[in-house]
Amino acid sequence: MTRRTVVVVGAGPAGLSAARAAARAGAEVTLLDASDQVGGQFWRHASRPAHDEHRYHHGWSTFTALRDVVASHPRVTLLTSAQVWALERLDDGVRLRVLVGPADASGREHLTLTPDALVLATGAHDRTLPFPGWQLPGVTTAGAAQALAKAERVAVGDRVVVAGAGPFLLPVATSLLRTGARVLSVHEAATPASLARGWGSRPAGLLGAAHKTGELGGYVGTLARHRVAYRLGEAVVAARGDGRVEEVTVARVDARWAPVPGTERTVAADAVCVSHGFTPRLELAVAAACAISPDRFVVVDDGQGTSAPGVWAAGELTGIGGAEAALAEGWVAGHHAASGAVDDPAVARAARRRDRSADFARRLEAAHGIRGGWTAWLRDDTLVCRCEEVDAGTLRAAACATGSADLRSVRLTSRAGLGPCQARVCGRTVAELVGADAASSPGDATEAPPAVPDRRPLVVPVRLGDLAALPDDPT
Amino acid sequence: MTVDVVVVGAGIVGAACARALARRGLAVTVLDRRGAASGTTAHGEGNLLVSDKEPGPELLLAQHAARRWPSLVAELDDELGGARHGFPPLEYDPKGGLVAATTTAGAQPLRDFAARQRGAGVDAREVDVAQALELEPALNPGLTAAVWYPEDAQVQPVAAAEALLASARHAGATVRTGVEVVGALRDGDRLVGVRTSGGDVPAAAVVLAAGPWSGVVAARLGVALPVRPRRGMVLVTTRMPHVVRHKVYDGDYVGATQSGDASLQTSSVVESTAAGTVLIGSSREQVGFDERLRVAVLREMAARAIRLFPFLADASAMRAYLGFRPYVPDHLPIVGPDPRTPGLWVATGHEGAGIGLGPVSGELLADLYTGAEPAVDPAPFRVDRPAVLAAAPWAPPPSDTPAPTGTIEEAS
Numbered sequence: 001m002t003r004r005t006v007v008v009v010g011a012g013p014a015g016l017s018a019a020r021a022a023a024r025a026g027a028e029v030t031l032l033d034a035s036d037q038v039g040g041q042f043w044r045h046a047s048r049p050a051h052d053e054h055r056y057h058h059g060w061s062t063f064t065a066l067r068d069v070v071a072s073h074p075r076v077t078l079l080t081s082a083q084v085w086a087l088e089r090l091d092d093g094v095r096l097r098v099l100v101g102p103a104d105a106s107g108r109e110h111l112t113l114t115p116d117a118l119v120l121a122t123g124a125h126d127r128t129l130p131f132p133g134w135q136l137p138g139v140t141t142a143g144a145a146q147a148l149a150k151a152e153r154v155a156v157g158d159r160v161v162v163a164g165a166g167p168f169l170l171p172v173a174t175s176l177l178r179t180g181a182r183v184l185s186v187h188e189a190a191t192p193a194s195l196a197r198g199w200g201s202r203p204a205g206l207l208g209a210a211h212k213t214g215e216l217g218g219y220v221g222t223l224a225r226h227r228v229a230y231r232l233g234e235a236v237v238a239a240r241g242d243g244r245v246e247e248v249t250v251a252r253v254d255a256r257w258a259p260v261p262g263t264e265r266t267v268a269a270d271a272v273c274v275s276h277g278f279t280p281r282l283e284l285a286v287a288a289a290c291a292i293s294p295d296r297f298v299v300v301d302d303g304q305g306t307s308a309p310g311v312w313a314a315g316e317l318t319g320i321g322g323a324e325a326a327l328a329e330g331w332v333a334g335h336h337a338a339s340g341a342v343d344d345p346a347v348a349r350a351a352r353r354r355d356r357s358a359d360f361a362r363r364l365e366a367a368h369g370i371r372g373g374w375t376a377w378l379r380d381d382t383l384v385c386r387c388e389e390v391d392a393g394t395l396r397a398a399a400c401a402t403g404s405a406d407l408r409s410v411r412l413t414s415r416a417g418l419g420p421c422q423a424r425v426c427g428r429t430v431a432e433l434v435g436a437d438a439a440s441s442p443g444d445a446t447e448a449p450p451a452v453p454d455r456r457p458l459v460v461p462v463r464l465g466d467l468a469a470l471p472d473d474p475t
Numbered sequence: 476m477t478v479d480v481v482v483v484g485a486g487i488v489g490a491a492c493a494r495a496l497a498r499r500g501l502a503v504t505v506l507d508r509r510g511a512a513s514g515t516t517a518h519g520e521g522n523l524l525v526s527d528k529e530p531g532p533e534l535l536l537a538q539h540a541a542r543r544w545p546s547l548v549a550e551l552d553d554e555l556g557g558a559r560h561g562f563p564p565l566e567y568d569p570k571g572g573l574v575a576a577t578t579t580a581g582a583q584p585l586r587d588f589a590a591r592q593r594g595a596g597v598d599a600r601e602v603d604v605a606q607a608l609e610l611e612p613a614l615n616p617g618l619t620a621a622v623w624y625p626e627d628a629q630v631q632p633v634a635a636a637e638a639l640l641a642s643a644r645h646a647g648a649t650v651r652t653g654v655e656v657v658g659a660l661r662d663g664d665r666l667v668g669v670r671t672s673g674g675d676v677p678a679a680a681v682v683l684a685a686g687p688w689s690g691v692v693a694a695r696l697g698v699a700l701p702v703r704p705r706r707g708m709v710l711v712t713t714r715m716p717h718v719v720r721h722k723v724y725d726g727d728y729v730g731a732t733q734s735g736d737a738s739l740q741t742s743s744v745v746e747s748t749a750a751g752t753v754l755i756g757s758s759r760e761q762v763g764f765d766e767r768l769r770v771a772v773l774r775e776m777a778a779r780a781i782r783l784f785p786f787l788a789d790a791s792a793m794r795a796y797l798g799f800r801p802y803v804p805d806h807l808p809i810v811g812p813d814p815r816t817p818g819l820w821v822a823t824g825h826e827g828a829g830i831g832l833g834p835v836s837g838e839l840l841a842d843l844y845t846g847a848e849p850a851v852d853p854a855p856f857r858v859d860r861p862a863v864l865a866a867a868p869w870a871p872p873p874s875d876t877p878a879p880t881g882t883i884e885e886a887s
Contacts, residue, residue: 089768420713464789
């Protein structure tokens with residue numbers, strides 16, 4: 001009997017869990033991750049984990065158990081440094097194009113996979129709203145600061161301001177403290193009122209909800225012990241410095257995140273870590289023609305199946321739910337991708353765990369979702385697209401001069417989003433600035449949004465020499 | 476309210492028609508199912524070429540276009556204030572094109588082709604290897620023949636289309652996007668406007684300028700028009716120092732444009748953009764409106780580009796996009812009234828040459844509409860030519876989506 005083949009892309013909590021469940025259900029599993037280690041962003045760690053590694057991570061023992069299972073399971077092939085660079089839709093499935101080897105090396109090995117089932121667990125990266133001076137060295141995404149702290153035990157600076165929105169700011173600040181940095185303050189743009197909307201009416205609502213997700217409660221305690229102020233309804237609205245950040249302007253913001261005039265104050269800092277939420281990595285899901293929701297997550301059914309035949313999805317790709325939800329979703333996705341038994345009790349338990357955190361994404365959006373007033377802190381000369389150095393004034397002028405609210409046209413005439421990052425950083429910001437996000441093409445209301453910023457047939461840049469050396473497909 | 480003309484399609488051809496008609500005092504409304512310049516216009520390379528055209532009517536139109544573009548760019552810059560008012564630059568650049576054969580077999584056909592073009596008044600200069608390398612120092616020195624075409628030029632197609640539309644608006648035209656044509660308004664045989672997703676739009680005349688979707692829209696208007704989509708892909712590299720100086724093609728490009736073969740054809744078109752990326756085109760496939768990525772196509776394009784410019788092997792492609800060209804069986808644009816349906820006018824079918832030929836096609840249509848003396852002979856482009864009437868109208872293959880979405884990736 002030929003076993004069912006399942007490819008899992010992404011070896012974070014969701015992908016590891018999916019690989020384990022799929023193997024347990026009898027499938028032949030290939031687990032791919034672009035990084036040189038497994039664990040994803042959540043369990044990013046030093047290349048040789050330290051004896052006290054668990055102190056830096058939540059659920060470290062869960063990770064090591066999963067890692068050991070997938071590493072030793074006879075039906076799991078684990079490939080790290082394996083970058084899926086394209087996905088082709090065939091008449092009867094999908095074909096993945098993979099390059100295996102160090103990312104910057106030439107002559108990486110080609111791998112072409114046509115599995116019976118595909119589980120996408122590609123995760124999310126943090127989204128950062130631009131502000132004057134955000135391109136200065138010393139300003140980083142919270143995710144980058146977190147990765148540096150977890151993997152290298154290196155702090156991004158000595159006097160650090162953490163700002164943005166969402167519970168993720170808390171573990172970032174905690175990681176920074178562990179590396180010995182002085183965290184001056186954490187500024188959460190959400191106002192107390194919207195926090196209450198999302199997490200409940202008591203001021204402790206966030207902590208309560210955070211605690212339910214199993215990881216955040218401890219962070220707040222750590223911040224309190226280090227006397228780090230956690231300030232609500234505030235944002236970093238500018239950074240300044242000669243060659244690198246030296247000071248930031250913090251202001252109060254209203255419920256729509258517009259800065260309140262007269263509340264600005266200057267804080268001396270040599271690093272700013274910013275995150276305003278998460279954007280799922282949708283390239284492969286879009287390439288597979290999976291239905292995407294208006295808030296840009298992959299739509300899945302009870303079994304984590306997408307609208308694309310043979311494609312399942314789990315983790316942050318389907319909604320920001322945290323590691324516990326990702327583990328549960330991965331289990332359900334892997335099991336069904338492997339055509340596991342429908343009445344499997346372990347899967348039923350995983351589905352219940354998943355359902356318990358189903359409300360998390362909605363609460364997160366209600367409490368911390370980006371509000372439109374933030375554009376008031378932009379100046380005309382504030383860079384929006386850093387790759388192509390397009391500022392807000394140029395963007396607005398291009399939209400105004402052409403009378404076009406069409407995202408594609410504005411991007412092509414201004415070049416915003418056409419650089420190496422391919423609009424991963426600025427795509428949604430540009431859409432919001434030119435008013436194209438909701439307004440474009442009402443005629444397409446039932447289709448995927450036009451000019452999807454996440455449509456990237458080449459998932460990552462590929463050397464033309466590698467492309468030309470691709471072997472023939474078996475016919 | 477009845478307008479004089481409703482133009483269906485806000486790509487470069489529709490924009491050019493709208494501008495030319497509006498500047499002659501006609502009340503014009505432009506409709507587009509999506510956004511302005513969001514279809515084929517946004518998915519090509521901005522080629523303004525004479526080098527790829529056999530002597531004949533299309534070459535005559537291209538030569539007229541090559542003469543017209545510089546004055547058109549000056550007019551638009553004058554009118555819109557160019558960069559002074561934040562209008563995106565059109566990046567018009569008469570940089571010239573170099574066609575190089577890389578095989579022994581390809582050398583003589585290229586020389587013969589260039590000789591025929593010279594007979595038709597094209598500036599087509601045969602150059603030897605040393606001269607070719609002087610023009611393009613990074614070119615593969617193993618080339619077997621090369622021809623230099625100083626008349627070839629490049630433009631940023633979306634900016635050009637947006638400028639034509641802005642100019643049309645200045646002349647009184649209205650542009651409505653997100654409005655899809657769903658049927659005809661008729662008075663007997665006569666077309667008197669269109670039914671749309673945004674209500675009826677009565678008009679004395681309808682100009683069909685929907686590019687590769689023209690066959691689909693024509694069918695909704697009750698008219699058969701053999702315009703088919705011909706798919707093309709383009710690769711874009713990351714920014715690099717300015718190495719590729721002109722438009723550079725391999726000699727096979729010549730044969731490919733003139734062939735109707737549905738199977739995959741690739742030929743290399745390599746050029747730098749103002750932004751510092753290098754565009755690598757292009758493929759030709761007749762697969763309906765199928766938007767699915769085919770990596771094998773990209774592989775062929777990469778291999779051919781490397782054969783022309785070996786240094787590209789180490790360059791990285793950061794984006795791939797695909798689009799659909801409006802293909803007509805005899806490879807000629809369709810411009811003029813449709814005598815079968817009074818009130819219907821057509822401007823489409825430019826295949827891969829619509830950016831270059833769009834503006835003069837719009838002016839030609841306006842000449843015909845207003846009874847002015849046309850600048851070029853319109854007869855070869857007429858709707859009721861045998862090759863158009865005899866061809867079967869385009870019908871989607873069974874597996875195709877009936878209403879192509881055109882959600883394709885951006886250019887350059």
